[in-house]
Amino acid sequence: MxxxxxxxxxxxxxxxxxxxxxxxxxxxxxxxxxxxxxxxxxxxxxxxxxxxxxxxxxxxxxxxxxxxxxxxxxxxxxxxxxxxxxxxxxxxxxxxxxxxxEGRGNRAQLMADQLAKVGIYGAYEGALHCAGNHQLISRTHFARYLVEQGVCRNTEHVFKNYLIEGKPGYVPHQxxxxxxxxxxxxxxxxxxxxxxxxxxxxxxxxxxxxxxxxxxxxxxxxxxxxxxxxxxxxxxxxxxxxxxxxxxxxxxxxxxxxxxxxxxxxxxxxxxxxxxxxxxxxxx
Structure with a gap:
């Protein structure tokens, strides 16, 4: 090398x-x-x-x-x-x-609950479908689901509008x-x-x-x-x-x-x- x-x-x-x-x-x-x-x-x-x-x-x-x-x-x-x-x-x-x-699953459920409040339903199940490893469900998997559903044009747009601090789907984690x-x-x-x-x-x-x-x-x-x-x-x-x-x-x-x-x-x-x-x- x-x-x-x-x-x-x-x-x-x-x-x-x-x-x-x-x-x-x-x-x-x-x-x-x-x-x-x-x-x-x-x-x-x-x-x-x-x-x-x-x-x-x-x-x-x-x-x-x-x-x-x-x-x-x-x-x-x-x-x-x-x-x-x-x-x-x-x-x-x-x-x-x-x-x-640990705790990723609970955070994902909270994210889905918050997204449902702004009219985006089924986000938890959709994100799980996008995740190759369910133990590592993440914001990226939610972003891909929202793109699939036509909510946003790409994952970058999802993050900016839904998944960063201050936006509907953001949940902090330690x-x-x-x-x-x-x-x-x-x-x-x-x-x-x-x-x-x-x-x-x-x-x-x-x-x-x-x-x-x-x-x-x-x-x-x-x-x-x-x-x-x-x-x-x-x-x-x-x-x-x-x-x-x-x-x-x-x-x-x-x-x-x-x-x-x-x-x-x-x-x-x-x-x-x-x-x-x-x-x-x-x-x-």
Whole structure:
């Protein structure tokens, strides 16, 4: 495995095991076809696809890192921490993720109840139908159901009008703590990465992002996503500077879920700036 920033690494994507629409095997094939050299499947709060992903990657001669994306509540904001190079059979992270998944069903029922109050009925059953893993029913599954029903033209429109804070279908949830998420990743032999930091608009607006980076680093977090599907070209530059400022390794990942929903396909990202140290250097 090359440790150069020019490696086509895609270290953030999702399968049907969480809220993607492709199987782990289909994602491996798509990554290989798109020229990816190093790949990681990072389903939300779930490791059930790791064995299939690793075996599929091996069959394709595609370098692979086991991964996960952990939902975290920090300063009242939901953020995501990716774990890369983890041991997917480590008891500590498996149990921690199980606890994190608890409560999704109750939240989904409350979301459906609130949507019914504005005339959108059957949303819980519809979202379940869209979910490959019923234990991981999420806002994305509700969004796909509302698109199917013609309520909105696409999932982005659903989120903006129904599923973000202040909108009819939004229900807050208490996820894992930042301390726990980083500890689980480290205990399982992995590297903790702050996922798509440009998406945390409230923290950025309140200038609390600096506190996040400091606390994350104090806990042993090592990396930050610089080039990702939800960042703009200007944000690539912003988070490259953040990586340098805090001494973070730089990660790269499309956050691919579905070809009709995701901004960028697997592997079709700009390369990391060549002056940064890539996160895959930690696994060389």
């Amino acid at each position: 090359s440790i150069l920033p020019t490696l086509n690494a895609d270290l953030h994507c999702h399968s049907v095991v969480s809220d993607g629409t492709f199987t782990p095997e289909a994602l491996a094939e798509r990554a290989k076809a798109n020229g990816v050299h190093l790949w990681a499947l990072t389903d939300h709060d779930e490791l059930g696809g790791q064995k299939h992903a690793r075996e599929a990657a091996s069959a394709l001669n595609l370098d692979y890192l086991a991964g996960v994306e952990i939902s975290v509540t920090w300063m009242g904001e939901t953020i995501h921490i990716v774990g890369l190079g983890i041991d997917a059979e480590h008891v500590g992270i498996i149990e921690g993720l199980r606890r994190t998944r 996820w894992a703590s930042l301390d726990d998420a980083v500890a689980w990743i480290k205990a399982s032999g992995g590297v903790a990465v702050i996922a798509h930091p440009g998406r945390y608009s409230r923290l950025n607006a309140m200038q609390m992002d600096d506190e996040l980076y400091k606390r994350f680093k104090d806990l042993g977090g090592l990396a930050i996503e610089v080039v990702t599907g939800s960042h703009s070209p200007d944000q690539y530059k912003t988070y490259a500077k953040i990586a340098e400022q805090y001494g973070f390794l730089a990660s790269r990942g499309s956050d691919f879920h579905d070809p009709n929903e995701s901004h960028i396909d697997l592997g079709n990202l700009p390369l990391l700036p060549d002056h940064l140290t890539p996160v895959w250097s930690a696994f060389h």
